[in-house]
Amino acid sequence: xxxxxxxxxxxKAPNPFWLASAPPTNSGYQIMKAFDxxxxxxxxxxxxxxxxxxxxxxxxxxxxxxxxxxxxxxELITDRxxxxxxKEIEEVKKYxxxxxxxxxxxxxxxxxxxxxxxxxxxxxxxxxxxxFGCPHGMCERGMGSAVxxxxxxxxxxxxxxxxxxxxxxxxxxxxNISHIVDPGLAATRGGSNAISLVNTFKSIVxxxxxxFAPYPIVDGKGTNGGYCGPAIKPIALDMVKELAQHPExxxxxxxxxxxxxxxRDAVEFILLGAGSVQVCTAAMHYGFxxxxxxxxxxxxxxxxxxxxxxxxxxxxxxxxxxxWKNLNLMHKVVAKIDPAxxxxxxxxxxxxxxxxxxxxxISKLNGNRIPEIIDENCVGCNLCALVCPVEECIxxxxxxxxxxxxxxxxxxxxxxxxTSFDDELAGGKHHFVPTVQDALKFxx
Amino acid sequence: MAEFIRPKxxxxxxxxxxxxxxxxxxxEAYFESSRCLFCYDxxxxxxxxxxIDIPLFIKQITTKNLTGSAKxxxxxxxxxxxxxxxxxxxxxxxxxxxxNHQDVPPIQIGRLQNFATSYxxxxxxxxxxxxxxxxxxVAIIGSGPAGIACACELRIMGYEVDxxxxxxxxSGLTLYGxxxxxITNEEVEREMDYxxxxxxxxFICNHPILEKFQLDELETSYDxxxxxxxxxxxxxxxxxxxxxxxxxxxxxxxxxxxxxHHEIKVPNHVVVIGGGNTAMDAASQSAxxxxxxxxxxxxxxxxxxxxxxxxxxxxxxxxxxSIFEAQPISIDGKDQAESVTFKRTKYNNGKLETIEGSEFxxxxxxxxxxxxxxxxxSILNLVEGMHTDNKNRIIVNxxxxxxxxxxxxAGGDAVNGGAExxxxxxxxxxxxxxxxxxxxxxx
Ligand SMILES: Cc1cc2nc3c(=O)[nH]c(=O)nc-3n(C[C@H](O)[C@H](O)[C@H](O)COP(=O)(O)OP(=O)(O)OC[C@H]3O[C@@H](n4cnc5c(N)ncnc54)[C@H](O)[C@@H]3O)c2cc1C
Ligand SMILES: Cc1cc2nc3c(=O)[nH]c(=O)nc-3n(C[C@H](O)[C@H](O)[C@H](O)COP(=O)(O)O)c2cc1C
Ligand code: SF4
Ligand code: SF4
Ligand code: SF4
Numbered sequence: 001x002x003x004x005x006x007x008x009x010x011x012k013a014p015n016p017f018w019l020a021s022a023p024p025t026n027s028g029y030q031i032m033k034a035f036d037x038x039x040x041x042x043x044x045x046x047x048x049x050x051x052x053x054x055x056x057x058x059x060x061x062x063x064x065x066x067x068x069x070x071x072x073x074x075e076l077i078t079d080r081x082x083x084x085x086x087k088e089i090e091e092v093k094k095y096x097x098x099x100x101x102x103x104x105x106x107x108x109x110x111x112x113x114x115x116x117x118x119x120x121x122x123x124x125x126x127x128x129x130x131x132f133g134c135p136h137g138m139c140e141r142g143m144g145s146a147v148x149x150x151x152x153x154x155x156x157x158x159x160x161x162x163x164x165x166x167x168x169x170x171x172x173x174x175x176n177i178s179h180i181v182d183p184g185l186a187a188t189r190g191g192s193n194a195i196s197l198v199n200t201f202k203s204i205v206x207x208x209x210x211x212f213a214p215y216p217i218v219d220g221k222g223t224n225g226g227y228c229g230p231a232i233k234p235i236a237l238d239m240v241k242e243l244a245q246h247p248e249x250x251x252x253x254x255x256x257x258x259x260x261x262x263x264r265d266a267v268e269f270i271l272l273g274a275g276s277v278q279v280c281t282a283a284m285h286y287g288f289x290x291x292x293x294x295x296x297x298x299x300x301x302x303x304x305x306x307x308x309x310x311x312x313x314x315x316x317x318x319x320x321x322x323x324w325k326n327l328n329l330m331h332k333v334v335a336k337i338d339p340a341x342x343x344x345x346x347x348x349x350x351x352x353x354x355x356x357x358x359x360x361x362i363s364k365l366n367g368n369r370i371p372e373i374i375d376e377n378c379v380g381c382n383l384c385a386l387v388c389p390v391e392e393c394i395x396x397x398x399x400x401x402x403x404x405x406x407x408x409x410x411x412x413x414x415x416x417x418x419t420s421f422d423d424e425l426a427g428g429k430h431h432f433v434p435t436v437q438d439a440l441k442f443x444x
Numbered sequence: 445m446a447e448f449i450r451p452k453x454x455x456x457x458x459x460x461x462x463x464x465x466x467x468x469x470x471x472e473a474y475f476e477s478s479r480c481l482f483c484y485d486x487x488x489x490x491x492x493x494x495x496i497d498i499p500l501f502i503k504q505i506t507t508k509n510l511t512g513s514a515k516x517x518x519x520x521x522x523x524x525x526x527x528x529x530x531x532x533x534x535x536x537x538x539x540x541x542x543x544n545h546q547d548v549p550p551i552q553i554g555r556l557q558n559f560a561t562s563y564x565x566x567x568x569x570x571x572x573x574x575x576x577x578x579x580x581x582v583a584i585i586g587s588g589p590a591g592i593a594c595a596c597e598l599r600i601m602g603y604e605v606d607x608x609x610x611x612x613x614x615s616g617l618t619l620y621g622x623x624x625x626x627i628t629n630e631e632v633e634r635e636m637d638y639x640x641x642x643x644x645x646x647f648i649c650n651h652p653i654l655e656k657f658q659l660d661e662l663e664t665s666y667d668x669x670x671x672x673x674x675x676x677x678x679x680x681x682x683x684x685x686x687x688x689x690x691x692x693x694x695x696x697x698x699x700x701x702x703x704x705h706h707e708i709k710v711p712n713h714v715v716v717i718g719g720g721n722t723a724m725d726a727a728s729q730s731a732x733x734x735x736x737x738x739x740x741x742x743x744x745x746x747x748x749x750x751x752x753x754x755x756x757x758x759x760x761x762x763x764x765x766s767i768f769e770a771q772p773i774s775i776d777g778k779d780q781a782e783s784v785t786f787k788r789t790k791y792n793n794g795k796l797e798t799i800e801g802s803e804f805x806x807x808x809x810x811x812x813x814x815x816x817x818x819x820x821x822s823i824l825n826l827v828e829g830m831h832t833d834n835k836n837r838i839i840v841n842x843x844x845x846x847x848x849x850x851x852x853x854a855g856g857d858a859v860n861g862g863a864e865x866x867x868x869x870x871x872x873x874x875x876x877x878x879x880x881x882x883x884x885x886x887x
Binding site: 065286287297299391 | 479484497500503504506507508509512
């Protein structure tokens, strides 16, 4: 049985699955229920300056029959009294001394920061998370993402915090910035013990076509919200990688957040260097019980691969995430269709013909709808395999023998890169392209 | 009118007995599993007698953790693979699926269950851990679903288990009773071999326990005994002519069919007597063996039949004719049955009566009696202090499955009088836990 225990910047937890600071961690009731369901830690719903929330708070993207493929909210930090939260933190820690309880905080002045840190430490938290993330509401008051977007301000506040904090401090970053390394560096230089990312993305999930207002609609008006859920995972993964690979930041533990719903998502974040993962939308969609799929899947993965702890594979994908210029230009894959599996939807054909490289043919002879790959035209872009609705029907076959390696970087050093527009060395020069007139034969 | 051509080869048999719930392919499993809503406190779980965490195992299929999915299933049900194919899911899990309320087809839970477990069996995955030996030994009598489930559960708790089986092969009615279009013999045997190998089950086949001295021996050599003996052969009807050559019990008919496949020859005119699921199975399978006229005769009305609606529909769609409110009076012919004489029935003050002068005759060169099974009373009477109810069902505690003789536990058809494999699987598992609690009470 693999050991899921983690020690994240000094914060210990029975497993890496933590609830992100959000509605699921609004109360001691919820957090205790979550721990019983199997979560290893929870970041308390952000405590801080007093707020008032609106009614009608969430909107979502339903992708076909999939609900909440993307989720957005215009909620602020907690609106519950600080004293109640502190009392509940204390109680939760009494019942669950071995689970990680982390207080997310957002206040304004240095004095306020110092005071609230003392308060939550007295209540018994295992760590503190600084919320520099909310891209709505709080930023208009100079907090949340307004801080996260100003690395210098962020660093100053982290320094204030580090002056007094006795428990590990995690700085939570907003992704609403073009270069995530900047706030990452500021947090590191400010002395933060760890970094978590991402908070939500500034977003408008849709417009009501009758009232002409953005969702979620509050009395005929709306505002940008924060976007999260499965849709944001790819961008979150990239940002985690950016920090995990940065020479000055890579020693800082990272808690990965963004669109995590299954064990696979969690493993991906860990492979890119995350030492714990946080989940909000999936818990809001399915309840705390969703963690049983994540935990069982992680355990099975570790058993299958022979990993005993998550530190056996944490960051294992990082060496394989490189810059484009280092990729092997000699690598060659070609699509292959399994005619026994093909159902003849011809989506691959039209995707390739209209959207890629005209490397698929359909004979239509005797009503045959099974397409054929034209090997010499296929550039190995993967598009057909991605659109094919049948599992493992189109596979990408490796055609190079694996003995040759040549990257753009090497070609540059050898002075062998194409330089003029019509250079013989350019990649697409000898690719097949139909004639312009060939397009006319499709006219009806 | 025969719907099916008489199968003369194994291939033709397989065509006629095409599986009702064939193995899904990966695309089918992916799409179907993706539809599951992951309901909270899901109604499908509540409807499963073994309480499998259905949304979890389905989500594990979507997330390509097939091993974990199979584990989730076996954690609750030791016959997970067979049950996926043979459970009457329409009245269990799938009948409870919330999609039914939207008139959207429910999730095909049974086939998904079969998909995940087939993967684990085929890939020989290690899902279980035999418990460290606790020095205790349990004898299991009967290797049907109840006995198997009890044995498996005991093994993971560290017990040594010997399973005594009267027949040549383990599995009970899963191998000899279930309709051949629900599961193949190979499938049943594959799961059995898998469990046997992974859990080190010790089967002692061709070894009926019928005598008092045998029980005495077991009582001295084991810490507890589990009875998973099912119910007996088809009961005697006390019908004139019942002893003719071509009059057979449904259970015996199906057993022969499961063993001989296309080599069993049914004549053209078959009369099946009864209105339960066994009657439906016998009729549907006679049709698939190529009989021309199959008459299903039930003494009460259609709405009073014990059979599930879908089993009746299957029989009818296989070309079977049904007669209701008809009671057999005699089976006629010389040595061979040639026809069955019926009388019409009606209710009189709530009592079923035959109507004078309403006789009619149905041609029959095979009569299949599906009118209930007799009880294995002999062995039951040998166990001291073990009580049965008025229907000869062993009385057990409903949590521990302990009988009134504390050393004996029991489950499956012997306890419920005949239900489904999934119920027997649940009983066996619970009895194993009951045995553990009981033996621990002496510590
Ligand atoms: C015709 C028919 C069709 C059915 N169809 C379905 C279906 O589609 N789906 C479904 O879920 N269920 C079905 N069932 C019900 C299901 O088969 C039973 O509920 C289930 O097999 C009961 O399991 P069990 O372990 O209690 O008994 P059994 O399966 O009957 O097993 C009992 C075992 O004990 C052995 N045994 C008995 N006495 C002794 C002894 N004295 N010594 C040693 N061994 C002994 C027997 O040989 C047998 O192997 C069907 C039943 C019948 C009769
Ligand atoms: C309704 C809602 C409220 C949130 N409130 C907070 C908050 O108070 N503090 C905070 O740091 N993050 C907050 N978040 C952001 C989440 O903690 C998390 O970073 C984000 O949702 C991405 O994770 P996910 O894709 O798993 O949802 C909130 C998110 C949602 C959906
Ligand atoms: S989820 Fe609960 S709080 Fe929110 S709108 Fe529905 S009932 Fe109200
Ligand atoms: S997309 Fe897949 S299924 Fe459709 S035609 Fe192409 S190969 Fe066949
Ligand atoms: S009831 Fe249906 S949709 Fe809901 S969890 Fe069960 S199978 Fe899935």
